[in-house]
Amino acid sequence: xxxxxxxxxxxxxxxxxxxxxxxxxxxIANAHISGDGVFGKxxxxxxxxxxxxxxALLTTNCTHALEMAALLVDVQPGDEVILPSFTFVSTAxxxxxxxxxxxxxxxxxxxxxxxxELIEQAISDRTxxxxxxxxxxxSCEMDVICSIARRHGIPVxxxxxxxxxGRYRGRFLGTFGVLATQSFHETKxxxxxxxxxxxxxxxxLREQAEIIREKxxxxxxxxxxxxxxxxxxxxxxxxxxxxxxxxxxxxxxxxKDRIQQERKSIWERYDTALRPLAEKQRxxxxxxxxxxxxxxxMYYVLLPDLEQRQGxxxxxxxxxxxxxxxxxxxxxxxxxxxxxxxxxxxxxTERVSDCLVRLPFHNGLTQGEQxxxxxxxxxxxxxxxx
Numbered sequence: 493x494x495x496x497x498x499x500x501x502x503x504x505x506x507x508x509x510x511x512x513x514x515x516x517x518x519x520i521a522n523a524h525i526s527g528d529g530v531f532g533k534x535x536x537x538x539x540x541x542x543x544x545x546x547x548a549l550l551t552t553n554c555t556h557a558l559e560m561a562a563l564l565v566d567v568q569p570g571d572e573v574i575l576p577s578f579t580f581v582s583t584a585x586x587x588x589x590x591x592x593x594x595x596x597x598x599x600x601x602x603x604x605x606x607x608x609e610l611i612e613q614a615i616s617d618r619t620x621x622x623x624x625x626x627x628x629x630x631s632c633e634m635d636v637i638c639s640i641a642r643r644h645g646i647p648v649x650x651x652x653x654x655x656x657x658g659r660y661r662g663r664f665l666g667t668f669g670v671l672a673t674q675s676f677h678e679t680k681x682x683x684x685x686x687x688x689x690x691x692x693x694x695x696x697l698r699e700q701a702e703i704i705r706e707k708x709x710x711x712x713x714x715x716x717x718x719x720x721x722x723x724x725x726x727x728x729x730x731x732x733x734x735x736x737x738x739x740x741x742x743x744x745x746x747x748k749d750r751i752q753q754e755r756k757s758i759w760e761r762y763d764t765a766l767r768p769l770a771e772k773q774r775x776x777x778x779x780x781x782x783x784x785x786x787x788x789x790m791y792y793v794l795l796p797d798l799e800q801r802q803g804x805x806x807x808x809x810x811x812x813x814x815x816x817x818x819x820x821x822x823x824x825x826x827x828x829x830x831x832x833x834x835x836x837x838x839x840x841t842e843r844v845s846d847c848l849v850r851l852p853f854h855n856g857l858t859q860g861e862q863x864x865x866x867x868x869x870x871x872x873x874x875x876x877x878x
Contacts, residue, residue: 501864503814504679507855509747515739527732528715531739538745539689542657543664545672547692549705549731550738554653554675554688556731558586561621561649561671561690563704563727564697567592571620575651576606577823578841579625583651584822592620593831596823598838602779603627604848607840608636615644624669625651629681629787630780631660634668647671652691656681657752658787665787670694676741681755681789681855682748684741687733704728751855755788758857762791765866774873776847791851792818793869798846805849807872813865818848 519531532550539548551557567573569591575583577596584594595614600607604627611622622641624632641648648668652658653675655665666672671694676687690705692698702712708728713719744751763777770777776794780786795801801817808815821841828834852865870877 500812501814501852501857501861502854503816503850503852505854505856506678506683506685509744509751509855511743511746512740515743516736519735519739522735525734525736527734527738528712529735529738531735531742532733534742535738535745536689538742539674539691542748543666543691545667545691545693546695547698547701549690549692549701550733550741551688551690551705551731552733553677553686554651554673555582555586556729557673557688557690558582558649558651559589559729560701560704560731561673562586562590562592564671564701565621565647565649567620570618572616572618573621573623574611574614574619575623576625576627576841577821577836577838578604578627578819578844579651579822580653580819581822581825583623583625587621587623588827588831594822594828594833595619596821596828596833596836596838598836598840599627599844601840601844603630603632603781603784604844605630605632606637608633608640611637612640612644615640615646619644619646621647621649623649623651625653626655626658626665626787628778628792629655629658629665629789630778631655631658631665631784631786634660638668649673650691653677653680653688654789655787657748659785661783662785666691667693670697676744679854681751681787682741682744684733684737684744687737687741700726705731752788754855755853758853758862759786759788759791761859761862762851762853762866766793766869769869769873769875772875774875775869790853792848793851794844794847795849796847801847801849804869804872808865808868811864811868813852813868815849815851815865817845818850819845821845 536548567590571592573587647670650669650672652666658665672691674689711722714722
């Protein structure tokens with residue numbers, strides 16, 4: 493196999509699906525480039541039809557969708573919210589902004605999702621919500637989690653930033669919780685640079701979600717002709733994205749099948765090549781349970797320890813390959829200490845944080861670039877590439 497090192501292999505790269513420029517021009521020609529335009533509504537209808545949620549609302553990003561979720565379940569100062577420590581800071585921040593204290597739970601060593609067996613012991617009379625994160629687009633164990641939530645009368649919120657079109661036992665992620673959130677950041681399968689969505693599975697929350705998203709006004713009801721004027725009726729903020737961004741996103745949605753097939757091919761190529769190294773215990777590779785259909789969001793490997801993880805990243809960097817580690821444990825952060833959310837034991841999270849490396853993975857990754865990455869990994873592990 494002939495390898496060339498002339499061009500760096502990017503960890504992520506924004507890619508066009510085909511119609512983005514045309515749709516952006518159309519949005520401009522429509523003379524409606526603010527929110528809730530033709531393309532924004534088309535994106536929401538697409539999500540509702542494809543996933544089967546009662547209502548989808550585009551947001552400016554996934555963080556804002558999480559903030560809306562916190563408002564919708566009426567998080568108040570002194571409440572507690574259960575979530576994994578191994579997640580992006582937005583998952584916690586959205587609820588901390590409302591005065592809640594995050595109660596961090598460790599993750600499973602196989603899927604790196606919240607350990608469902610540890611949730612019930614974290615529940616108190618102040619628990620307001622259970623927030624699950626489908627890491628790498630592989631589902632949490634939603635049967636157990638939803639059963640616990642029902643038993644205690646606590647809503648489940650899905651942070652599904654990684655998991656659009658993933659499934660658990662045949663059912664789409666984002667349809668289990670009363671609310672779910674999506675991300676369309678540049679690093680996600682489907683992107684508009686910055687964007688998100690709130691998925692609503694509890695019909696009674698729809699109207700309040702529209703009010704919150706429209707700066708606390710009943711403007712959406714006014715546009716539907718349900719009131720003769722709109723006014724300030726509740727707490728809210730400005731969470732509606734421009735129709736230019738929605739135009740870009742809709743082009744990506746139209747290419748859903750092709751994009752997902754390309755990402756599946758990339759994931760499977762990595763997995764086929766690297767699984768022999770896992771069998772020799774040179775590294776560990778992702779685990780996808782048989783009852784889960786993943787979203788093909790990322791491919792990661794786990795090195796034996798922090799020193800080897802750092803050496804691995806440096807090794808790839810020297811060969812012009814960009815790879816990154818992922819989350820640092822939230823329970824060990826300065827913020828967690830300052831709000832008293834650090835008094836938990838999450839040994840799996842701490843080990844995974846030290847050992848995990850995300851490999852280059854984006855819609856435009858070529859087979860040649862991927863072969864360079866795989867060859868460099870074999871070189872680091874001291875193994876011959878078959």
